[in-house]
Amino acid sequence: MRNRNATAYRFLAPYLLIFSVFWVWPIISSFMISFQATRTVPWRFAPGFNWGRLIGDPAFFNAVKNTLLILVIQVPVMIALAMVMAVLLNSPLLKARGLYRFAFFAPVVVGEVAYSAVFRLMFSLDFGIVNKLLNSIGLPKIDWFSNVTPAMALIMIAVTWRWAGYNAIILLAGMQSIPEDVYEAATLDRVSKLKQFFHITLPLLKPVIVFCLVLSIIGTMQLFTEPFLITERGGPGGGTETLGLLLYRQGFRSLNFGYASAVAYTMAALAIAITLVQLWLTREKQ
Amino acid sequence: MSSLSSARLRRSIALHLFLTPLALIWLFPLWMMVVFSTMPDNGIFSPGIELLPHGNFVDNFNNLQRDTNFVGAIGISVSVAVTYTFLSVLLTSMAGWALARYQFFGKGVVVGIIFGTITLPYAVVLIPQFIMVARDFQLANTWVALIVPPLFNSLGVLFMRQSFSMMPDDLFDAARVEGVKEWRIFLFVALPLARPMLAALAIILFLASWNNYLWPLLINSQPGSMTAPVALGTLIGLTKVSWGGIMAGAVMLTVPMLIVFVLLQRHFIAGIAAGAVK
Numbered sequence: 001m002r003n004r005n006a007t008a009y010r011f012l013a014p015y016l017l018i019f020s021v022f023w024v025w026p027i028i029s030s031f032m033i034s035f036q037a038t039r040t041v042p043w044r045f046a047p048g049f050n051w052g053r054l055i056g057d058p059a060f061f062n063a064v065k066n067t068l069l070i071l072v073i074q075v076p077v078m079i080a081l082a083m084v085m086a087v088l089l090n091s092p093l094l095k096a097r098g099l100y101r102f103a104f105f106a107p108v109v110v111g112e113v114a115y116s117a118v119f120r121l122m123f124s125l126d127f128g129i130v131n132k133l134l135n136s137i138g139l140p141k142i143d144w145f146s147n148v149t150p151a152m153a154l155i156m157i158a159v160t161w162r163w164a165g166y167n168a169i170i171l172l173a174g175m176q177s178i179p180e181d182v183y184e185a186a187t188l189d190r191v192s193k194l195k196q197f198f199h200i201t202l203p204l205l206k207p208v209i210v211f212c213l214v215l216s217i218i219g220t221m222q223l224f225t226e227p228f229l230i231t232e233r234g235g236p237g238g239g240t241e242t243l244g245l246l247l248y249r250q251g252f253r254s255l256n257f258g259y260a261s262a263v264a265y266t267m268a269a270l271a272i273a274i275t276l277v278q279l280w281l282t283r284e285k286q
Numbered sequence: 287m288s289s290l291s292s293a294r295l296r297r298s299i300a301l302h303l304f305l306t307p308l309a310l311i312w313l314f315p316l317w318m319m320v321v322f323s324t325m326p327d328n329g330i331f332s333p334g335i336e337l338l339p340h341g342n343f344v345d346n347f348n349n350l351q352r353d354t355n356f357v358g359a360i361g362i363s364v365s366v367a368v369t370y371t372f373l374s375v376l377l378t379s380m381a382g383w384a385l386a387r388y389q390f391f392g393k394g395v396v397v398g399i400i401f402g403t404i405t406l407p408y409a410v411v412l413i414p415q416f417i418m419v420a421r422d423f424q425l426a427n428t429w430v431a432l433i434v435p436p437l438f439n440s441l442g443v444l445f446m447r448q449s450f451s452m453m454p455d456d457l458f459d460a461a462r463v464e465g466v467k468e469w470r471i472f473l474f475v476a477l478p479l480a481r482p483m484l485a486a487l488a489i490i491l492f493l494a495s496w497n498n499y500l501w502p503l504l505i506n507s508q509p510g511s512m513t514a515p516v517a518l519g520t521l522i523g524l525t526k527v528s529w530g531g532i533m534a535g536a537v538m539l540t541v542p543m544l545i546v547f548v549l550l551q552r553h554f555i556a557g558i559a560a561g562a563v564k
Contacts, residue, residue: 004388004389004390004468005390005391007384007388007468008384008388008389008390008393009384009390010469011380011381011383011384011388011469011472012380012381012384012385012396014376014377014380014381015377015378015380015381015438015443016381016396018377018434018435018437018438019399019438021418022411022415022418022434022435022437022438023403023411023438025414025418026410026411026412026413026414026415026418027406027410027411029414029417030410030411030413030414033413033414085308088301088304088305091301093294093297093298093301094298094301094302094305095298095302099309100305100309101551102547102548103308103309103310103312103313104309104312105547105551105554105555106312106313106316106544106547107312107315107316108547108554108558109493109497109540109543109544109546109547109554110316110497110540110543111496111497111499111515111539111540111543112497112499112515113497113499113515113516113518113519113522113536113539114319114515114518114535114536114537114539114540115315115319115536116519116522117518117522117532117533117536118315118316118318118319118322118533118536119315120522121318121322121330121529121533122315122318126331126333127330127331127332127333129318129335129337132333132335133335136335161312161315165312166558169555169558169559170558170559172559173555173559174559214404214405215404218405218406218407221407222407222408222409224500225499225500229519229522229523232523233523243409244409247409247412247413248500251412251413251416252416252504257413257417260413261413261414263409264407264409264410264412264413265410267407267409267410268406268407268409268410271405271406271407272405272406275405
């Protein structure tokens with residue numbers, strides 16, 4: 001490698017230009033907008049205006065509660081499921097591997113709008129296939145859209161369906177990069193497969209799992225399309241409203257950019273805080 | 287030896303007995319998408335259980351085209367995704383090349399910032415991006431608005447940096463001794479060698495653009511400028527709308543991507559797994 005400032009920056013220039021205009025400046029700008037009263041033109045500097053309102057806004061706390069609830073339940077369940085998928089897809093005993101891989105990985109290419117529409121139709125009260133199937137095995141119908149608990153469950157089911165395979169792909173690639181001879185040695189020593197998983201696979205995979213967790217946490221923190229389209233703008237009565245939806249409502253329905261920016265920074269702060277705790281916890285154990 | 291293989295057989299059966307129902311549950315929404323798209327609306331909203339396709343796809347598609355100009359929206363989505371993919375592959379591989387092959391002032395800072403943005407929610411830049419593009423540049427409802435702001439991506443650059451730094455130095459040094467210019471080395475030596483990685487990157491970027499929803503929803507909200515997912519999204523939740531039509535649209539958005547996925551699975555998986563495995 002050579003020291004060539006001019007050449008390097010010529011290659012980097014277009015990328016850095018886009019980065020500066022559409023990321024660096026917005027990160028700063030968004031912070032400044034959160035300290036401005038934006039309901040009247042011209043905007044004016046009013047440090048407590050949005051942040052003060054945020055602290056006393058029940059809609060904000062509702063959105064934080066819903067977002068964290070989804071995060072705490074859905075992310076671990078999904079990562080665990082992705083791990084199960086990855087381990088089983090990696091098994092040498094599996095036949096027709098391609099078919100199983102297709103089944104679990106296919107949702108990765110499905111767009112949010114397309115799958116939200118399908119889930120909405122599948123879970124509808126009277127004509128949804130899910131309730132019909134529940135009925136046919138003697139279980140009562142569930143009103144997925146008018147009660148908060150089933151509506152939240154539906155959001156979590158939808159997100160898990162969409163993203164479990166994505167995480168399984170990453171975990172599977174991680175598993176396949178673990179050298180084979182580690183397992184061969186363990187098998188010769190008559191270590192059971194289950195023990196091999198907990199004492200070899202899991203520890204070696206820790207960085208990959210952390211990567212999946214970080215991506216999932218950031219994704220779920222910004223959850224928008226599913227509560228927007230599946231449960232109809234965060235319904236019933238704000239029961240599935242997330243921070244992403246609150247930001248959309250404040251920023252792009254009420255055009256209150258200042259308040260929406262404060263919500264955005266809260267999301268970032270929560271995501272970074274949770275990520276740091278995550279990294280700290282996984283570092284401790286090593 | 288025979289007891290060992292019968293234990294293997296039992297394990298294998300248990301594995302398939304567990305995995306098959308899970309796989310069927312996972313395929314079920316996709317299957318139902320296809321089934322719904324072929325059913326008349328009064329069939330979708332009937333009490334019976336229908337699990338097999340009917341023959342109503344064309345009628346449903348016509349209903350969709352009546353509710354929103356879906357063909358036009360698909361045209362916009364395809365053009366935008368193709369342009370975006372080309373530009374983004376070029377931009378990210380140039381940046382990845384610089385980070386992989388040169389030592390330069392400020393390199394650590396650049397790499398650090400790119401890594402940092404992975405953990406930063408997109409929501410933080412969304413509002414200023416919107417204000418800038420819609421108000422300051424007056425570019426709402428244009429292709430530029432759909433293509434340019436999403437061009438920045440961090441995982442792609444890190445992936446290309448990784449790909450280029452694994453190539454042997456001699457390859458490029460030989461060309462340098464001959465006096466070949468750096469940009470020609472990049473274009474005619476490095477890029478052809480990186481073809482599999484470029485394919486993986488291109489597929490992931492194309493898919494991201496094709497499925498992108500929030501940004502196009504905000505910035506291109508006028509009917510004639512909407513992308514296909516946005517146009518389809520406007521129908522969901524309307525009271526008088528053809529659900530068979532919506533499902534036909536969902537199938538048109540999804541099935542081509544599924545075919546690409548099946549054909550190019552290796553590249554797809556490489557692209558997704560690239561972020562984590564170093």
